[in-house]
Amino acid sequence: MGSRNRHGTRVAVIGLGRFGSSLARELVEQGSEVLGIDSDPRLVQRYAEDLTHAAVADTTDRDALKQLGVPDFRLAVVSIGADLEASILTTSLLSDFGIPRIWAKATSRQHGQILERVGAHHVVLPEHDMGERVAHLVTGRMLDFIEFDEDFAMVKTLAPNAIIGKSLSAGRPRERFGINVVAVKQPGGHFVYATEDSVIAAGDMLVVAGRTEDVERFTDLP
Template sequence: MSDRNPDEGGIGVIGLGRFGCQLAESLAALGREVLAIDRDARKVQRWSTKLDQVAQADSTDEDALRQLDVGDLRRVVVAIGASVQASVLTVLALVELGVPQIWARATSAQHAKILSSVGAHRVIFPEAETGERLAHLIVSRMLDFAEFGDAFAVAKIHVPEALVGQATSEVRLLERYGIRVIGIRSPGEQQFRYVSDGLRLDKDSTLIVEGTIDDLQRFSTLS
């Protein structure tokens, strides 16, 4: 499993409330295979015509998740918001299944602390992060992302592997990749600084880049 590209493969969304449904739809719109799970038969039936894979199951039951091959997924988002207990037990079940990336929705700071302590790799607050924005973060290597309409965005990313150690210029990056670097923070630095020609792209540096959403996603995954 370690040889697989972490940016590929199916994504699980557990909990088909308003947030989970929006996230699942956004991921599907990005061309990703989504397995949506909820214990409510009515929600499953409602979404079975809109998503390719929808299953009714108790997500706190490790065996039920194993039967759905959830352990084979690279990423699973626990979007449960109504029950803190159910979300925590679901994260525990996913940890036992060895899911490499577990994202979990929190409804409070205390809830977030518990989710992190039991094994969630990233805790999210959907009130601050919409399902659409989160979908872009999940399927790419962008660290942060803000869309400004008309498919244009600004993102924070690590220097792509393919460009580590290279010296380049804004013009060259714009011509080759369709993106513009507007800030860089080297390892050990606290603040971002403006870039200049002859920019050296060091490993572990962080970039602030702008461009279309498609160009940003392609640039962030160069390897």
């Protein structure tokens, strides 16, 4: 079992379907100690060698979670998929245990709202979030899109003609377009932090940040 950065974080990942197993293995790879739990023995057997610990259990059973030491964890992820009742009951039990950081996967916004009400601190909607991200990518020149809040985003995009051949101080992207150029990458090069003296050339790749509508408008420039 490899480790790039053993930082000692202990994480309980409950539900070892596609999302949960991928998350759990990546956490191990990053150096976390991961307890993977699922009610399906086949999934537990499949991923047992990849995780620090793996166990078969009914996670809606308070005593079963206590026997596995789950209340001692400070971070837990509920990645149960189709069984909404199990997802909600498990999240509620983790909240009762007083676990400080509970992440939970939701299959819909309504499911997510219920998870928050019963104690989840962070709710993830993988299908919705990925669909929203891809929608931004396929409709413009964006090469990547990350929305940090409802109205703030960071994107990777090719430099538009409007600022090519100018330094950032002369092109004034913040004043003209409401965005900040964070980094610049020349063809074949690496990203470097942008400064007012950075001169943008044709083919340069930019990382820009700002209000979502502003970065969208910027990436639509010819």
